[in-house]
Amino acid sequence: MPGVRGRSVRWPVLGVVGALLVTGCGGHDRSPRPHTLVFDVTGQGTLSSLTYTIDGRATGRKSVGLPWHQTFRLPARKGGHKWDLTAKLDSGSVYVEVYLDGARMSSGGCAGDGCDSGGSGSTAD
Missing domain, CATH: 2.60.60 (Lipoxygenase-1)
Structure with missing residues (x-):
């Protein structure tokens, strides 16, 4: 089924994008700290x-x-x-x-x- 295959690819990609947004893409946007x-x-x-x-x-x-x-x-x-x-x-x-x-x-x-x-x-x- 084409719809099922497309859905199985889309969710992992969205999960990776969401994880990058939450973590700040590897810490490059970290605020300075004392x-x-x-x-x-x-x-x-x-x-x-x-x-x-x-x-x-x-x-x-x-x-x-x-x-x-x-x-x-x-x-x-x-x-x-x-x-x-x-x-x-x-x-x-x-x-x-x-x-x-x-x-x-x-x-x-x-x-x-x-x-x-x-x-x-x-x-x-």
């Missing part, structure tokens, strides 16, 4: 300098004792956020971890005279 960014720097010694940049705004500190920990609340922002962190050490050891919304985004460390470590990344809201 984020929590955490810089965690541990080790032995004193950092000669610590510099972090969030969305183009740089902050620098000298003679930073370890451990050093900072949490940032990033507001919802179309286009997302970008960050960078650099920890410089004259001597000793340093380990840097960066977390976004509780998930580790980067980690690394170094030991010895004149080492530096850090991390960078971005969100894609």
